[in-house]
Amino acid sequence: MPIRSTPRPAPRPARAVTRRPPAAGIREPERRAPASSRGDKHALILRAATEVFAERGFFNAQVADVARAAGVAAGTVYLYFRSKDDLLFSIFERTMREAIEQGRAALEGVDDPVARLARIAELHFERMGRDRDLAVVFQVELRQSTKFMQQFSSTALREYLGIIRDVIADGQVRGLLRRELNPTVAAKVFFGALDELTTNWILSKRRYRLTEEAAAVVDIFLHGVKR
C-alpha cells in the first residue's frame, strides 16, 4: 500500500487475516466485487471521493463522508475499493492513464515539435481547468507524502516528463530547438511551469480560464523573456 493514512487494526481476533505483504512498489490491481449492475457504483464512488477529498482534504475526509456523497453506505465503499488509500490511488491512476492516452493520441496528429509543445500545454490546462475538484486532488492531496510522491514521480510523472522530453529532443534533432540544452532539464522546466500555473489557478480566488495562459507559457518557454 502506498500511503499509510490512518493505520487500522487487524480484523477481529478470530480471523487472522494476513496483512498483505509489503507490496513492493505497485499495488495489486485486484479488487473485491466489481459487479456491473445498474448505475456503475465504482465510478460513482470515485467521483464522490474526488469531491470530498477536494473539499476537506484526504486526511480530514472520512470514508463515511465519501459514502454519503455517493449515496451509499460506508460498507459499500469496501465492496469496490480495498481501502481509503485505494480511493486516492484509483483517482490518480485512472486520470493519469486517460491523460497519457489522450495526450499520445492528440500528438499523433501534429508533426511540428513546437506545435506539439503548444498542444501539450493546451491539453494539460484543459484537463485541469475542466474539473476543479480533480485538479485540487492532483495538485494538493496527491502530494501529501514522500512515499506517494515517490510512486507518483517514478511512474506516471516520469512517463509524462518523458513524453515532453522526447518532443524536445526531436525538435533538437530537427534543428528547431537549441541543441546545447539538456532536454531532460528543459522538460522539467516546461512541466514545472504548467504545474505552477495550475496550482495558482486552484488556489486563486479569482475565476479565470486556465487555458487562457497556455499561449503565454509556451511563448516564454520557446523564446525566453529576454529581448
Added chain:
Amino acid sequence: MPIRSTPRPAPRPARAVTRRPPAAGIREPERRAPASSRGDKHALILRAATEVFAERGFFNAQVADVARAAGVAAGTVYLYFRSKDDLLFSIFERTMREAIEQGRAALEGVDDPVARLARIAELHFERMGRDRDLAVVFQVELRQSTKFMQQFSSTALREYLGIIRDVIADGQVRGLLRRELNPTVAAKVFFGALDELTTNWILSKRRYRLTEEAAAVVDIFLHGVKR
C-alpha cells in the same frame, strides 16, 4: 507550587481528577512558556520535527516521535508549541522569513535584472540543496492540504512571487526584457521551474548538486528553447 487541589498521596496510582472537556470551537490562546534557558529547546524541537516530518510525513508522524527525536518528553513539546499543526506552521514561517530576508539582502548588491534572476535561482537552490529534510517538508509535507496551501499561497509565496515579478517588471522598464509579456505569468513560470527542479531533486535517487542546474534554468527562462 501553589496549592491546586487536595494533595496527592501516591505518585504512581491513577489519577482521580475530572479532565476538562476539549475546548470546543477555536482556541489558539498563546504559546506557553518560551523560556530562554540555555540549550534552546524551541529550536531543538523544531529541528527534530523537520527531520521526523521529512522521514515519515506529517500525518503519519506522531508528536511522540518528534519528542523522542528531540530528546524530550511528549508534554514538553506543548510547552513550546500550541499543537502539532503549529510545529509545521513554525517550520514554514521561520524558513520563509529567513529566505525572504536573505533574498532581499542579496538582491540589493545586484543591479542588473538578469543577474538578479540568476541570483534568485542560485539562492533558491542553495537553500533547498543545503538541507534535504527541510526541502522535503517544503516541497511535500507543506502541500498536503488546501488549508496549508491556502495559507502558504496567500502569504509567503505571494511575497516571493512578488519579488520575482518586480525584478521582471523592472527589466521590462529598462528595456532588457520583453515588454509584451505579463510579468506575473512570467514570474510563475520562473518559480514553477525552480520548484519542479527542487521536487525532482528530492525524489530522485541520484545524488547531485541542485545548484548545478541553476544556470540551465535561467538560460532557458531568458532565451527560450527555440533556436
Added chain:
DNA sequence: ACGAACTGAATGACCGTTCATTCAGATCTA
C-alpha cells in the same frame, strides 16, 4: 428461493493533548 448487492452499527487501535507530580537549581534567611 437463491445469490448478489448493500447496509450501518459495532469494534477497537490509534494518537493528540492534558495536568498532577517531580526535582534541580535559584533565592531567601539567619
Added chain:
DNA sequence: TAGATCTGAATGAACGGTCATTCAGTTCGT
C-alpha cells in the same frame, strides 16, 4: 555558608475522541 523555601521546566501516564474497517443481517433482482 548551610539550611529552608520557592520556582517552573520537564515529565509521561492516562484520557477521550476519532474513524477505518468489518460482518451479520436485510433488500434486491431474477
